[in-house]
Amino acid sequence: MSLISLITDFGLKDNFVGIMKAVILKINPQAQIVDICHEVKPQGLLEAAFLLRGSFRYFPKGSVHLVVVDPGVGSQRKKIIAKTKNYYFIGPDNGVLALALKDEPPIDIVEITSQRYFLKPTSDTFHGRDIFAPISAYLSRTLDKVRDLSKGAPLRKFGRRIKSIQELSTPSVKVSSKVLTGEIIYIDRFGNLVSNIDKDTLENFVSATKRGGSASATRIGGCANICGANLFGGKNKKFKIFIKDKTIDRLFSSYAEGKHLKPLALIDSFNHLEIALNCGSACDYLKAKKGTKVFVYL
Amino acid sequence: MSLISLITDFGLKDNFVGIMKAVILKINPQAQIVDICHEVKPQGLLEAAFLLRGSFRYFPKGSVHLVVVDPGVGSQRKKIIAKTKNYYFIGPDNGVLALALKDEPPIDIVEITSQRYFLKPTSDTFHGRDIFAPISAYLSRTLDKVRDLSKGAPLRKFGRRIKSIQELSTPSVKVSSKVLTGEIIYIDRFGNLVSNIDKDTLENFVSATKRGGSASATRIGGCANICGANLFGGKNKKFKIFIKDKTIDRLFSSYAEGKHLKPLALIDSFNHLEIALNCGSACDYLKAKKGTKVFVYL
Amino acid sequence: MSLISLITDFGLKDNFVGIMKAVILKINPQAQIVDICHEVKPQGLLEAAFLLRGSFRYFPKGSVHLVVVDPGVGSQRKKIIAKTKNYYFIGPDNGVLALALKDEPPIDIVEITSQRYFLKPTSDTFHGRDIFAPISAYLSRTLDKVRDLSKGAPLRKFGRRIKSIQELSTPSVKVSSKVLTGEIIYIDRFGNLVSNIDKDTLENFVSATKRGGSASATRIGGCANICGANLFGGKNKKFKIFIKDKTIDRLFSSYAEGKHLKPLALIDSFNHLEIALNCGSACDYLKAKKGTKVFVYL
Numbered sequence: 001m002s003l004i005s006l007i008t009d010f011g012l013k014d015n016f017v018g019i020m021k022a023v024i025l026k027i028n029p030q031a032q033i034v035d036i037c038h039e040v041k042p043q044g045l046l047e048a049a050f051l052l053r054g055s056f057r058y059f060p061k062g063s064v065h066l067v068v069v070d071p072g073v074g075s076q077r078k079k080i081i082a083k084t085k086n087y088y089f090i091g092p093d094n095g096v097l098a099l100a101l102k103d104e105p106p107i108d109i110v111e112i113t114s115q116r117y118f119l120k121p122t123s124d125t126f127h128g129r130d131i132f133a134p135i136s137a138y139l140s141r142t143l144d145k146v147r148d149l150s151k152g153a154p155l156r157k158f159g160r161r162i163k164s165i166q167e168l169s170t171p172s173v174k175v176s177s178k179v180l181t182g183e184i185i186y187i188d189r190f191g192n193l194v195s196n197i198d199k200d201t202l203e204n205f206v207s208a209t210k211r212g213g214s215a216s217a218t219r220i221g222g223c224a225n226i227c228g229a230n231l232f233g234g235k236n237k238k239f240k241i242f243i244k245d246k247t248i249d250r251l252f253s254s255y256a257e258g259k260h261l262k263p264l265a266l267i268d269s270f271n272h273l274e275i276a277l278n279c280g281s282a283c284d285y286l287k288a289k290k291g292t293k294v295f296v297y298l
Numbered sequence: 299m300s301l302i303s304l305i306t307d308f309g310l311k312d313n314f315v316g317i318m319k320a321v322i323l324k325i326n327p328q329a330q331i332v333d334i335c336h337e338v339k340p341q342g343l344l345e346a347a348f349l350l351r352g353s354f355r356y357f358p359k360g361s362v363h364l365v366v367v368d369p370g371v372g373s374q375r376k377k378i379i380a381k382t383k384n385y386y387f388i389g390p391d392n393g394v395l396a397l398a399l400k401d402e403p404p405i406d407i408v409e410i411t412s413q414r415y416f417l418k419p420t421s422d423t424f425h426g427r428d429i430f431a432p433i434s435a436y437l438s439r440t441l442d443k444v445r446d447l448s449k450g451a452p453l454r455k456f457g458r459r460i461k462s463i464q465e466l467s468t469p470s471v472k473v474s475s476k477v478l479t480g481e482i483i484y485i486d487r488f489g490n491l492v493s494n495i496d497k498d499t500l501e502n503f504v505s506a507t508k509r510g511g512s513a514s515a516t517r518i519g520g521c522a523n524i525c526g527a528n529l530f531g532g533k534n535k536k537f538k539i540f541i542k543d544k545t546i547d548r549l550f551s552s553y554a555e556g557k558h559l560k561p562l563a564l565i566d567s568f569n570h571l572e573i574a575l576n577c578g579s580a581c582d583y584l585k586a587k588k589g590t591k592v593f594v595y596l
Numbered sequence: 597m598s599l600i601s602l603i604t605d606f607g608l609k610d611n612f613v614g615i616m617k618a619v620i621l622k623i624n625p626q627a628q629i630v631d632i633c634h635e636v637k638p639q640g641l642l643e644a645a646f647l648l649r650g651s652f653r654y655f656p657k658g659s660v661h662l663v664v665v666d667p668g669v670g671s672q673r674k675k676i677i678a679k680t681k682n683y684y685f686i687g688p689d690n691g692v693l694a695l696a697l698k699d700e701p702p703i704d705i706v707e708i709t710s711q712r713y714f715l716k717p718t719s720d721t722f723h724g725r726d727i728f729a730p731i732s733a734y735l736s737r738t739l740d741k742v743r744d745l746s747k748g749a750p751l752r753k754f755g756r757r758i759k760s761i762q763e764l765s766t767p768s769v770k771v772s773s774k775v776l777t778g779e780i781i782y783i784d785r786f787g788n789l790v791s792n793i794d795k796d797t798l799e800n801f802v803s804a805t806k807r808g809g810s811a812s813a814t815r816i817g818g819c820a821n822i823c824g825a826n827l828f829g830g831k832n833k834k835f836k837i838f839i840k841d842k843t844i845d846r847l848f849s850s851y852a853e854g855k856h857l858k859p860l861a862l863i864d865s866f867n868h869l870e871i872a873l874n875c876g877s878a879c880d881y882l883k884a885k886k887g888t889k890v891f892v893y894l
Contacts, residue, residue, distance in 0.1 A: 036614035074552020254670025372850020
């Protein structure tokens with residue numbers, strides 16, 4: 001039984017998502033559809049790309065991941081299918097698949113050119129319904145018949161092979177010997193502030209700086225003790241995190257360790273440095289937003 | 299495997315929808331349930347009727363469409379099942395099914411009178427749970443056993459045959475030789491403004507007026523060139539659209555053709571004349587709302 | 597086919613719920629997942645407990661009810677599975693399961709201690725994904741293989757048996773011979789105000805007071821006639837309900853019986869005394885909130 005995951009910016013107040021599911025199930029009644037998220041901000045490419053990257057690996061091998069965040073619908077932007085070792089990714093070629101495909105590189109990419117599988121008539125305003133849903137359904141139906149998933153389904157019937165996809169420009173982390181400068185790139189329902197500094201970057205920065213011997217010079221004010229046996233190999237390293245006018249001098253391993261309504265930092269469940277508030281919204285408390293800077297000093 | 303679609307005004311913050319699904323699956327574990335929309339404004343009959351009409355035809359033949367927007371729950375309003383060539387429609391007889399059944403006329407209508415299939419005890423406040431969900435489930439279970447879908451399932455066991463249903467009063471389009479006057483009847487998540495002027499009405503108006511020769515008299519200011527090979531047979535006709543204090547003189551075939559943050563008009567994916575903003579909300583930009591007038595001049 | 601119901605405070609704007617479903621379906625592709633509600637207010641234990649209690653009994657026998665409202669994630673709070681006559685309940689041991697388990701007492705309770713079924717690596721911030729989803733999936737997979745559901749699945753492989761769970765403190769109803777004092781504990785999407793006075797409590801109060809003979813002394817102003825043949829055995833008893841500065845002197849059996857935009861009272865579909873407004877929001881109209889007092893005088 002093939003699984004199709006959905007990420008869109010269609011929201012839940014209209015009938016767009018329900019119609020896509022109807023189209024899918026009309027073509028492949030066996031398809032299992034899982035909503036990842038439909039509340040992506042309209043035209044929120046980075047948000048959708050981030051949600052997809054955080055989600056895709058938890059799905060069964062052979063799942064089809066369909067993303068429809070598509071401000072260029074009806075224009076000349078390509079529509080693509082990318083096959084990786086474990087999954088199939090379908091969407092407009094506007095960067096929305098780029099972060100996931102950086103983590104799991106494509107072994108085959110096809111631009112959807114054959115109109116054979118489109119809904120007819122095909123609108124220029126709702127490719128989710130008329131192109132992406134039916135393509136996903138036909139692909140999943142093919143996958144149901146494939147016994148050897150490692151071989152997978154042939155994509156060539158859907159269009160012509162291409163070599164690369166549109167990249168997505170993302171805010172980068174600046175690394176100096178003294179300071180790591182990142183920013184908030186995602187804010188979740190709880191008001192937790194997710195930065196673009198991932199665990200590896202933080203760990204490398206802390207280790208490198210320590211080896212470089214400049215640690216004492218950059219140690220400002222108090223110091224952060226990384227807690228949690230698994231974090232950074234359990235070594236007792238020291239750094240401080242600054243966001244807005246607040247200083248955080250500890251890295252916790254859970255929200256509940258924080259003091260009630262005091263900002264805390266941790267490596268979150270997607271391996272990003274996150275600023276949170278135990279039982280409250282760090283976003284509201286700090287009046288932070290996407291783009292708010294986060295500094296790490298050693 | 300029978301499919302049941304759901305439209306309600308129950309929202310997603312309570313347990314109402316989950317309970318309806320539980321009741322359905324307890325009776326028919328094979329039922330496949332697809333949410334069309336639960337965020338219909340409370341008691342929003344016209345909104346629900348519009349969403350149903352836009353959605354029902356995309357579902358597999360034999361699907362059961364259940365709509366629970368039911369301000370009269372517990373009163374003497376009827377509860378009905380309507381069978382059409384391809385589908386079954388279930389809901390209160392308050393007009394919520396009327397637009398869909400205008401597009402696909404019923405060949406059998408039954409008022410639900412038999413209490414045999416109700417949940418017991420049966421409340422007067424939640425017929426979605428106690429009457430509509432179980433009736434849908436029993437009907438879908440029957441459909442699973444019917445081999446010849448063209449013959450369909452007998453409805454008589456659920457109640458007594460009736461001849462007509464409650465109509466729904468909808469804002470009508472005024473047509474004169476010089477101007478077409480419609481209004482906004484639906485606003486989607488993106489702030490796109492959907493008017494009650496459908497493609498056929500617009501096309502007929504443009505053709506008739508042109509044939510009548512009064513086109514030059516009513517041509518005001520610039521002119522609209524309908525683009526898109528499939529629109530209006532590719533002929534190059536001219537008209538202007540007015541909404542609030544804005545004039546739109548072109549009909550596009552996709553959002554992306556519009557200038558960034560400039561109002562545009564197109565025939566949307568449900569064949570209605572729609573006012574939109576490329577990468578923005580026409581609703582916010584124009585401060586429009588349901589009922590805002592839209593004029594088309596030739 | 598085993599069914600897993602979900603209640604969380606994860607909302608729908610992130611990917612948390614979709615990821616939990618992915619984890620479940622990767623382990624048990626046959627699992628059927630039903631969302632009860634994900635819009636529980638962050639850390640809203642009482643709200644989640646109330647939604648669960650109102651929902652669980654409508655599901656098929658053998659269903660697994662998973663609740664993840666878990667402000668103490670990563671702390672020393674227990675994670676538990678409770679087996680009752682008809683269902684399995686899984687969640688953090690913070691009281692969120694307590695109301696349901698008061699209605700349907702557990703016959704076996706296990707603290708989840710075996711890490712064998714956890715996702716690895718196991719975070720301290722997202723037990724919904726790493727612990728609760730996989731445990732639910734493994735349990736439901738076991739249930740699929742159990743033929744004799746009355747015997748059920750053994751829980752011991754997931755951890756060690758415990759004897760009791762964390763209670764949940766809830767606002768209590770004060771009963772005197774003259775007045776019943778309750779409060780609003782839940783407000784639904786329609787603005788209906790659900791009180792903590794249930795049907796039995798109200799009925800007992802009315803009967804007892806009547807028997808006590810003090811009814812005439814406590815009868816204030818007009819009087820309430822309980823309507824509806826099934827309510828209170830059809831006897832014609834009299835009482836008044838006070839909320840904010842309003843008096844309600846009738847108990848209706850449906851919303852539609854109320855006058856347009858006038859507050860009304862009824863026993864709702866979950867057997868609680870509810871204050872509502874026909875075609876409007878009692879919450880907005882009365883400016884009420886959770887905790888607003890409700891008085892019943894005889």
